[in-house]
Amino acid sequence: MSKAVSWRVALVFGALAALPLTPWMSKYYMLLAFDALLFGAVAMSLDLLMGYTGLVSFGHAAFFGLGAYSTAVLLERGVLSLWLCLGLAVVVVGAYALTVSYFATTRRGIYFALLTLIFAEVVYTFFRYTQTFGGSDGIQGLPAPQLLPGVAIDTPVRIYYLVVAYLLLAYLACRVLVWSHFGRVLVAIRENEDRARFLGYNVQRYKMGVCLISAILTGLAGALYPGRAAYATPDLLHWSISGEFIIMVMIGGLGTLVGPIIGGAFFILLQEKVSSYVEWYSIIVGLVLVLIVLFAPRGLLSFRRAPRGRPGGEAA
Amino acid sequence: MSIAVSARANAVMMALAVALAGGPAAAHHVGVFVPRDNEVSANFKQIKFALQARKFDVALRLFDNGALRAEMRARAADLPAGLEAATRGAIGAGDVPAAERWLMVFFAALARDLAREADRRLADPGGSAEARGAVGRKFLEAITRYYSWNSVSCAEFMRTTKFHKYYFSNQPDSRMQANGLAKYIVDKMGKRTYIFYTDYAMGQSDGRQFKTALEKLGGEVVGVARAPLDTKDFSPWFGAINQANPDVLFVAFAGTDSLRLMTQLHSFGMTKKYKLAGIDCFLLQQDLAAIAEPMEGFIQLAHFSAYNPDKSMQAFIVVILGGMGSMGGSVVAAFVIGITQSLLTLWMKPQRVAIAIFGIMIVVLIVRPRGFFGREGVLE
Numbered sequence: 280m281s282k283a284v285s286w287r288v289a290l291v292f293g294a295l296a297a298l299p300l301t302p303w304m305s306k307y308y309m310l311l312a313f314d315a316l317l318f319g320a321v322a323m324s325l326d327l328l329m330g331y332t333g334l335v336s337f338g339h340a341a342f343f344g345l346g347a348y349s350t351a352v353l354l355e356r357g358v359l360s361l362w363l364c365l366g367l368a369v370v371v372v373g374a375y376a377l378t379v380s381y382f383a384t385t386r387r388g389i390y391f392a393l394l395t396l397i398f399a400e401v402v403y404t405f406f407r408y409t410q411t412f413g414g415s416d417g418i419q420g421l422p423a424p425q426l427l428p429g430v431a432i433d434t435p436v437r438i439y440y441l442v443v444a445y446l447l448l449a450y451l452a453c454r455v456l457v458w459s460h461f462g463r464v465l466v467a468i469r470e471n472e473d474r475a476r477f478l479g480y481n482v483q484r485y486k487m488g489v490c491l492i493s494a495i496l497t498g499l500a501g502a503l504y505p506g507r508a509a510y511a512t513p514d515l516l517h518w519s520i521s522g523e524f525i526i527m528v529m530i531g532g533l534g535t536l537v538g539p540i541i542g543g544a545f546f547i548l549l550q551e552k553v554s555s556y557v558e559w560y561s562i563i564v565g566l567v568l569v570l571i572v573l574f575a576p577r578g579l580l581s582f583r584r585a586p587r588g589r590p591g592g593e594a595a
Numbered sequence: 596m597s598i599a600v601s602a603r604a605n606a607v608m609m610a611l612a613v614a615l616a617g618g619p620a621a622a623h624h625v626g627v628f629v630p631r632d633n634e635v636s637a638n639f640k641q642i643k644f645a646l647q648a649r650k651f652d653v654a655l656r657l658f659d660n661g662a663l664r665a666e667m668r669a670r671a672a673d674l675p676a677g678l679e680a681a682t683r684g685a686i687g688a689g690d691v692p693a694a695e696r697w698l699m700v701f702f703a704a705l706a707r708d709l710a711r712e713a714d715r716r717l718a719d720p721g722g723s724a725e726a727r728g729a730v731g732r733k734f735l736e737a738i739t740r741y742y743s744w745n746s747v748s749c750a751e752f753m754r755t756t757k758f759h760k761y762y763f764s765n766q767p768d769s770r771m772q773a774n775g776l777a778k779y780i781v782d783k784m785g786k787r788t789y790i791f792y793t794d795y796a797m798g799q800s801d802g803r804q805f806k807t808a809l810e811k812l813g814g815e816v817v818g819v820a821r822a823p824l825d826t827k828d829f830s831p832w833f834g835a836i837n838q839a840n841p842d843v844l845f846v847a848f849a850g851t852d853s854l855r856l857m858t859q860l861h862s863f864g865m866t867k868k869y870k871l872a873g874i875d876c877f878l879l880q881q882d883l884a885a886i887a888e889p890m891e892g893f894i895q896l897a898h899f900s901a902y903n904p905d906k907s908m909q910a911f912i913v914v915i916l917g918g919m920g921s922m923g924g925s926v927v928a929a930f931v932i933g934i935t936q937s938l939l940t941l942w943m944k945p946q947r948v949a950i951a952i953f954g955i956m957i958v959v960l961i962v963r964p965r966g967f968f969g970r971e972g973v974l975e
Contacts, residue, residue, distance in 0.1 A: 306723075382961055390964045393915060394957065400908065401953045408949075434723060518908075 288450070295443050299436045309435035311551055313442050313507050317500050319543035320446045322527035323453060323536055324496035329525070330534035331457055332489050333469030337392040338379065338399030339524045342494040344516030345372050346501025348406065351418040351511035361424040361432065365502050372498030373491060375402070380490035384483045387472065396518055403516040417512030424506050438507050445503060446540070449496050453536050456492065465489055530571055532578020541579055634662035635705075639698065642686070651689040658686050667701060674704050773801070776872060777808035784870045785842025787817045791832065792847035794821035801847040817841045826852065829859045836865070846873040912956050918969025927967055 298304060298312065321343060328334045349371050350364040358364070383394040406412050413419065423433035432441055456462050464485050467475045476482050505511050514520070523546065531542020549567060554560035575581050638661035645654035658664055667679045678697060685694035717727055780788060788809055792802035798821070806816050818839040820832050836844065844865070848856050853873075860866050913932055917924030932952060939948045965971050 382957065385961060386964055390960055393964075394960050397953050397956050397960065401950050401957075404949045404953065 284454075288447075292443065292447050295446075296440070299439060306435045309439045310507060311548070313435070313439050314551075315544035315547045316439075316442045316446050316540075317503060317507075318524075318527060318547050319540035320442075320449050321497050321500045321524055322531060322539035322543035322546075324449065324493045324500070325524050326528050326531075326533065326536065326539040327453060327456065327465075327489055327493045327496075329528050330532075330539075331462065331469065332465045332486060334384075334486065334490075335389075335392045335525065336395045336490075336493070337518065337521050337525070338395030338397075339494075339497050340516050340518060340520035341379075341395075341399035341402040342372050342376060342497040343501035343504070343520065343524075344406070344511070344513070345375055345402065346498035347504045347511040347515050348412060348418070349498075350424065350502045350505045351421055352412070354421040354424060354505060355418050359422060359425040359431070360428075361426050361506070364424055365499055368498045368502035369495055372494050372501075376491050376494030376498075377487065380487040380494075384486040384490065396521070399516065399518060399521060403513055403518070406516055407513040413512075417510055417514075418505075419510045419512075421505050421509045421511075423509075432506055441506065442503060445499065449499070450536060450540070452492075452496070457536065461485070461488070526568055530568065530579060532580045535578070535580060538578045538580045545579060635666050638663040639702075642698075643695075646686070646691050646694060649689070649691075651686060654686050654694075655683070658683060663698075663701075666705070670704070670708065673708055675700060773804040773808045774812075777805060777812050777814060780809065780843050780845070780872055781812045781814045784872065786813070787815050787839075787841045788843040788845050789817055789836050789839050789841035789869075790819045790845045790847075791836065792821060792845075793824055793852060795824050798847050805845060805847070822848075822852075822856075824852065827855065829856050830863065833860075833863055833865065836869075841869060844869040844871050846871065848873070912952065916956065916959055916966050918966030920970060921966070921968040924966055924968035 295316070299309060304312070321339070325336060325339050328336050346368040349368040353359075353364050353367060379395060379398045383391050383398070386394060406417075408414060423431040425431045426441075432438055457465075464475065464480055467478075467480070468482055468485060472482055475485075501515070504515070524543075527543040527546045528539045529542070530545055531540065532538030546564070550560060550564055553563045557563070571579065638657065641657045642654050642661065642663065645651070645657055664679065664683075667674065667682070671679065678701060682694060682697040682701070685697055719727075790802050790806055792798040802819065802821070806819065809816060818835060818841070820835060822829060822832060844860075846853070846856060857866070860871075909932070913925055913928045916932065917926070917928035932955075935955065936948055936952060939951055943951065959966065
């Protein structure tokens with residue numbers, strides 16, 4: 280990692296860590312910041328697929344929701360350890376992601392999107408109608424998870440620091456990934472899949488690998504969600520959530536890591552702020568999205584910097 | 596993936612995404628609150644089923660060893676004196692209505708105590724707002740659990756399990772639902788039916804659809820009567836009903852009309868004389884206790900299609916299956932999906948049918964992504 284970037288990362292995360300110390304951060308804003316950073320992280324992990332590999336996943340809500348349900352099921356049964364919740368989420372989401380990506384990566388383009396969408400709909404339908412998991416009401420009224428026995432993550436500030444820590448780790452993992460040989464191959468697959476195959480790369484294995492990583496990062500974010508919301512409902516698995524994730528990535532800019540984080544945060548803040556004024560907020564959110572797509576097709580970051588080559592280049 | 600196609604795929608995605616922004620996820624949260632069982636309500640259900648099956652020795656054993664009785668003892672101080680003995684006596688004597696009444700009292704008391712406790716805890720200034728919110732939700736769930744068992748303990752709403760075979764709940768319209776109920780009535784309740792409904796648009800269509808369905812299945816409609824909305828006294832119609840002497844009395848009323856009708860039918864002894872069935876007799880929960888006895892054995896058909904997948908999702912499946920760009924393909928696929936769904940419903944739970952349809956879709960996408968009649972290579 281180059282020095283300039285690591286300095287910037289340290290600066291940004293230092294600022295995020297200092298945020299709760301500022302006087303205007305009420306509990307409400309802490310939780311809003313949690314949402315912004317959490318969904319930013321999800322958008323970033325989705326961008327590994329969309330921006331770097333050129334695979335549009337329309338089923339990321341399933342990874343997120345499965346993570347959330349993993350935590351919820353354990354918390355409901357009195358298993359309060361955060362680490363066990365995260366562990367279960369990794370196992371469940373990983374197994375599901377392997378299955379989906381095995382089938383979905385046999386197809387390219389829009390068929391990949393369709394397959395991920397339909398698999399996610401299966402998961403949604405399952406949870407929506409299974410009474411063991413509370414049916415359409417989901418699992419409600421969960422206790423707070425515990426970092427260590429006796430140390431519950433039950434205040435907005437603790438929850439906020441948890442997500443900052445998660446975002447930092449996820450960002451570093453993605454950073455390392457896209458700078459690695461593996462990441463280069465992903466970009467090669469996006470640019471010309473046949474050529475990558477002719478060069479001797481097992482394209483499907485690379486695609487499955489990046490699907491798995493992206494899914495697990497999303498699932499971990501999902502696993503943190505019940506800690507804040509105290510519930511997991513089938514709504515988290517609905518395809519419209521997958522669509523929102525895609526919107527977040529597009530707002531932020533495909534093929535960058537920081538862009539989608541900003542896009543996710545921007546989307547959450549915009550939605551929250553607009554919806555507190557008008558009920559028909561989605562029209563305004565949609566309008567903003569259209570404006571961004573028309574005037575900043577490379578996402579919000581492109582206002583700041585001159586485009587450097589193709590999307591997904593070296594821009595951090 | 597060539598650049599041109601990838602641009603087109605992106606455009607499609609873009610269009611979808613813009614369309615998505617119009618529908619917040621929260622709007623999709625529809626459904627009936629079905630509280631989960633705890634050991635008390637589970638034990639209650641067992642006792643209830645044993646009583647229904649008239650296996651009183653089994654019911655008594657379940658009561659003696661169950662969580663319900665333990666809970667009764669633990670809360671004896673807050674319950675009416677002698678409740679446990681009275682319940683046990685009624686179960687032992689095989690007096691089903693009395694046993695149900697005592698159980699109802701018990702659940703009402705449980706719900707009351709929980710509400711008090713929740714009120715006390717929520718008023719407590721200690722703890723964060725989130726923690727208190729969680730407490731509130733938990734209590735709400737517990738209270739709803741007992742409260743809804745309170746209603747079940749007094750009126751038989753056969754909307755689930757037993758009725759399920761006949762009740763095609765995933766049928767999209769009330770006509771098909773009427774078919775389900777008509778079949779149940781002809782098979783299980785009796786051939787001669789009297790139809791009695793409210794004289795307004797919905798009552799009329801319910802009555803008409805049900806009459807058609809019943810006659811098609813070989814049932815005999817021995818009479819049809821209409822009462823205006825908000826009728827206070829239904830007795831003028833009772834003479835005609837008694838004269839026709841049906842096996843089954845089908846009623847389609849709503850709200851307080853049903854409440855009055857059921858109580859009046861009961862006071863004229865007609866709830867015991869005829870088997871009762873109906874559509875859309877939705878009642879407020881607080882009225883249930885008042886008509887506990889009249890509603891005993893009532894077979895209800897509710898209008899809802901909770902198991903239908905999103906309509907947009909279904910249309911989407913049809914287009915993909917038929918092949919994008921092929922009109923004829925969509926028509927064929929619509930028939931295939933529709934017929935498959937209906938046939939699967941015969942031997943699968945409706946919620947599993949939705950999953951099976953997605954399964955078909957997955958197989959098609961993997962094996963033949965262009966669908967039945969789509970051109971090869973489109974969007975790939």
